[in-house]
Amino acid sequence: VEASVPEEQREAWKKHSAKEFKTKDQFEADVVRHIETTLARSLFNCDEAAAYAGTALALRDRLIIEWNRTQQQQTFADPKRVYYLSLEFLMGRALDNAILNVGMKDIAKQGLEELGFRMEDVISQERDAALGNGGLGRLAACFLDSLATLNYPAWGYALRYRYGIFRQEIVDGYQVEVPDYWLDFNPWEFPRHDVTVDVQFYGGVRKYTDDSGKQLSVWENGEIVTAVAYDAPIPGYGTRTTNNLRLWSSKASHGEFDFTKFNSGEYEASVADQQRAETISAVLYPNDSLDRGKELRLKQQYFWCAASLFDIVRRFKKSKKAWKEFANQVAIQLNDTHPTLAIPELMRILLDQESLEWDEAWSITQATFGYTNHTVMPEALEKWSVPLVQHLLPRHLQIIYDINFHFLQYVERNFPKEREMLSRVSIIEESEPKRVRMAFLAVIGSHKVNGVAELHSDLVRTTIFKDFVKIYGPDKFTNVTNGITPRRWLHQANPRLSALIASKLGGHDFLRDLNLLHKVEAYVDDEEFRKEFRAIKYANKVRLAKYTKEVEGITVNPSSLFDIQVKRIHEYKRQQLNIFGVIHRYLELKSMSPEARSKVQPRVSFFGGKAAPGYWMAKMVIHLINQVGKVVNADPDIGDLLKVVFLSDYNVSKAEIITPASDISEHISTAGTEASGTSNMKFVLNGGLIIGTCDGANIEITREVGEDNIFLFGNLAEDVEDLRHAHFYGDSFQLDPSLQRVFDTIRSGTFGDAGPFSGLVDSIVDHGDYYLVSDDFKSYVETQGLIDEAYKDQEAWLTRTITAVSRMGFFSSDRCIDEYAEMIWNVEPLPPPKMNGA
Numbered sequence: 001v002e003a004s005v006p007e008e009q010r011e012a013w014k015k016h017s018a019k020e021f022k023t024k025d026q027f028e029a030d031v032v033r034h035i036e037t038t039l040a041r042s043l044f045n046c047d048e049a050a051a052y053a054g055t056a057l058a059l060r061d062r063l064i065i066e067w068n069r070t071q072q073q074q075t076f077a078d079p080k081r082v083y084y085l086s087l088e089f090l091m092g093r094a095l096d097n098a099i100l101n102v103g104m105k106d107i108a109k110q111g112l113e114e115l116g117f118r119m120e121d122v123i124s125q126e127r128d129a130a131l132g133n134g135g136l137g138r139l140a141a142c143f144l145d146s147l148a149t150l151n152y153p154a155w156g157y158a159l160r161y162r163y164g165i166f167r168q169e170i171v172d173g174y175q176v177e178v179p180d181y182w183l184d185f186n187p188w189e190f191p192r193h194d195v196t197v198d199v200q201f202y203g204g205v206r207k208y209t210d211d212s213g214k215q216l217s218v219w220e221n222g223e224i225v226t227a228v229a230y231d232a233p234i235p236g237y238g239t240r241t242t243n244n245l246r247l248w249s250s251k252a253s254h255g256e257f258d259f260t261k262f263n264s265g266e267y268e269a270s271v272a273d274q275q276r277a278e279t280i281s282a283v284l285y286p287n288d289s290l291d292r293g294k295e296l297r298l299k300q301q302y303f304w305c306a307a308s309l310f311d312i313v314r315r316f317k318k319s320k321k322a323w324k325e326f327a328n329q330v331a332i333q334l335n336d337t338h339p340t341l342a343i344p345e346l347m348r349i350l351l352d353q354e355s356l357e358w359d360e361a362w363s364i365t366q367a368t369f370g371y372t373n374h375t376v377m378p379e380a381l382e383k384w385s386v387p388l389v390q391h392l393l394p395r396h397l398q399i400i401y402d403i404n405f406h407f408l409q410y411v412e413r414n415f416p417k418e419r420e421m422l423s424r425v426s427i428i429e430e431s432e433p434k435r436v437r438m439a440f441l442a443v444i445g446s447h448k449v450n451g452v453a454e455l456h457s458d459l460v461r462t463t464i465f466k467d468f469v470k471i472y473g474p475d476k477f478t479n480v481t482n483g484i485t486p487r488r489w490l491h492q493a494n495p496r497l498s499a500l501i502a503s504k505l506g507g508h509d510f511l512r513d514l515n516l517l518h519k520v521e522a523y524v525d526d527e528e529f530r531k532e533f534r535a536i537k538y539a540n541k542v543r544l545a546k547y548t549k550e551v552e553g554i555t556v557n558p559s560s561l562f563d564i565q566v567k568r569i570h571e572y573k574r575q576q577l578n579i580f581g582v583i584h585r586y587l588e589l590k591s592m593s594p595e596a597r598s599k600v601q602p603r604v605s606f607f608g609g610k611a612a613p614g615y616w617m618a619k620m621v622i623h624l625i626n627q628v629g630k631v632v633n634a635d636p637d638i639g640d641l642l643k644v645v646f647l648s649d650y651n652v653s654k655a656e657i658i659t660p661a662s663d664i665s666e667h668i669s670t671a672g673t674e675a676s677g678t679s680n681m682k683f684v685l686n687g688g689l690i691i692g693t694c695d696g697a698n699i700e701i702t703r704e705v706g707e708d709n710i711f712l713f714g715n716l717a718e719d720v721e722d723l724r725h726a727h728f729y730g731d732s733f734q735l736d737p738s739l740q741r742v743f744d745t746i747r748s749g750t751f752g753d754a755g756p757f758s759g760l761v762d763s764i765v766d767h768g769d770y771y772l773v774s775d776d777f778k779s780y781v782e783t784q785g786l787i788d789e790a791y792k793d794q795e796a797w798l799t800r801t802i803t804a805v806s807r808m809g810f811f812s813s814d815r816c817i818d819e820y821a822e823m824i825w826n827v828e829p830l831p832p833p834k835m836n837g838a
């Protein structure tokens with residue numbers, strides 16, 4: 001690697017090279033310098049926002065030093081790197097995490113105090129980087145944290161959406177979407193105006209013969225949009241390794257506006273191109289587990305894949321290695337099917353630009369990619385219409401057809417007696433119009449395919465990719481159960497619990513090796529430990545109660561049982577089952593004698609989550625929750641016995657307040673529909689128990705914590721198909737009387753105009769109850785009853801929660817990353833960079 005500064009001048013560079021703050025004084029000096037110079041403010045006009053900005057910039061300086069060194073180190077060592085392609089990274093706030101990961105928590109806290117600010121207030125000034133919908137995007141964020149912490153040379157690639165996921169406001173009990181202007185101030189990104197890639201759309205394909213007589217194709221005469229890189233540092237915990245997240249932003253290829261058009265008076269046309277180009281990276285599609293097949297979305301996917309692959313190939317080519325080395329240097333993980341176009345794009349580069357033969361290009365491609373599937377639900381599996389792909393990406397469509405041709409030939413040769421299999425596994429669905437099945441393309445173009453929890457991976461093998469298991473053999477398909485980073489989801493969200501554990505385990509090593517938590521079990525009978533554990537849970541509930549009062553205006557009693565369901569609103573996640581259960585509870589309370597009521601366990605039912613803007617049913621669930629809350633919370637008969645709270649605008653930073661405050665959290669999807677879930681792990685790790693179905697990672701959580709420490713209910717995945725069938729073809733559809741009573745109450749107008757709720761009720765009563773709410777209602781309600789009883793024995797409850805926490809070591813995302821590294825990527829950690837004087 002060549003240095004740009006000659007040997008003789010390097011001394012001066014070394015002498016003045018940027019230094020990181022080490023002491024409280026130096027930290028304060030950096031904060032004040034940034035406030036006074038970078039922000040042009042002073043101690044006379046420094047509000048909390050300015051204090052946040054100054055602190056963030058001081059921390060950022062430190063991160064940059066480590067980041068530069070890490071990148072230099074990686075360039076010199078040139079190890080195999082991992083590239084994690086994800087359209088979503090739900091990062092949340094960065095400052096708190098950065099302070100923690102560089103080990104400066106105490107210094108920053110004291111330093112800020114000396115400057116007149118409270119750390120919590122400063123931290124809460126930051127806007128979430130909300131570049132994701134839900135679990136899939138948050139998983140990607142946890143993975144980045146683990147990759148850096150474990151010193152893997154890894155980059156994330158995504159889009160720099162100008163607007164993150166919308167902000168949710170609740171108006172008259174309905175969800176209203178408001179734009180999220182998260183980029184107004186973002187100190188965590190670095191525009192790299194020198195790192196750009198021109199990406200082509202439309203145009204046509206020309207065939208030609210080169211000098212050696214070889215037939216080649218070239219894609220040309222398309223429209224060019226430029227991708228500009230924005231980089232964000234990702235610090236590992238307790239290590240100098242600071243990895244990179246590269247976000248692409250789109251702009252017109254000819255710059256701000258077209259002067260020729262401007263000069264000839266076409267003012268609007270001159271900026272129109274710019275606007276059209278910028279639209280590509282403008283918005284994150286707010287659909288969770290639903291494919292809408294929109295052209296702009298396909299544009300986004302290709303824009304991001306093309307820019308990222310160009311960048312990856314450019315980096316590889318610098319090393320001057322032969323192409324056959326590519327897959328020894330590069331592992332690309334496809335986070336769901338969103339980046340599947342990277343497969344034909346790599347083929348295009350290898351065939352059309354590097355003139356490789358098909359077979360060699362294909363074996364490099366397959367060896368490079370791994371694909372993670374995150375759902376088996378048909379409505380979420382992406383399929384792009386062939387005419388759309390033809391129009392936007394004509395060369396890629398040819399390549400996809402060629403891939404399919406080779407693949408089907410292989411299948412035909414190996415399974416000559418199974419001709420019907422050909423149409424089942426073809427990448428092209430013979431529909432009207434024809435469609436490209438992206439999941440099939442991802443399977444065919446990757447060397448490994450994984451699901452995200454054991455049950456899910458089994459379903460992947462036995463349902464959607466059954467034929468492919470037969471074709472490729474079982475080894476291509478594997479499982480990596482999801483995990484969460486304990487840095488954010490224990491230490492940051494629940495500092496007091498983290499401190500308590502550290503006090504017993506002799507330090508914070510468990511944050512790097514979560515299996516050490518098993519040692520906590522030895523304290524399950526230790527009175528002093530129990531007392532503090534209980535006090536922490538109570539304090540976290542008080543914190544959520546305070547938040548609920550301040551933000552939602554609802555008073556809740558922190559001594560009540562806190563029952564929480566926060567996640568995207570979706571019929572398969574069954575918030576409707578929960579709210580019907582709440583209505584049932586309300587009706588039971590109303591019909592009780594005062595004497596009976598006095599024995600009831602008081603409870604607060606918290607809900608939170610966004611509905612996709614076009615998802616009517618999900619929006620009506622939100623409305624019903626709010627309407628029920630209005631009635632129940634104001635009912636003088638009920639008082640503290642039941643409160644219903646909808647926490648608006650659920651996001652990562654709110655999850656950090658909500659998660660540690662649960663007694664019970666709900667993970668109650670129809671069996672077989674929730675691939676894994678990750679919030680289930682977060683709640684248990686923070687000392688809450690679960691009510692859940694036998695679905696996703698709930699099953700492995702049960703295996704780890706023990707059946708006594710979780711509340712399972714409901715039908716099993718293997719029975720779902722029969723139950724659905726029976727709804728349609730069985731004798732008459734019998735509703736449980738208590739569910740019937742819930743529906744009668746809704747229809748009677750008890751919770752306001754029943755009109756909006758008719759769809760919800762009808763989907764169960766008249767339209768086959770696809771999500772089996774009626775089948776699971778009774779066991780759900782009974783299990784909630786068991787929870788009420790169990791909670792009354794506070795000592796036994798405490799024992800269960802402590803035991804469960806101590807057994808959660810398996811669910812660290814560090815474990816996931818080591819599994820991916822070994823089974824799928826074949827990459828090794830690289831020792832962290834050495835720092836000046838370190």
Ligand code: NBG
Binds near residue numbers: 677
């Ligand atoms: C989601 C699943 C969750 C899972 C996350 C992360 C999609 C398509 N899938 O159950 O619904 O935890 O992925 O794997 O968003």
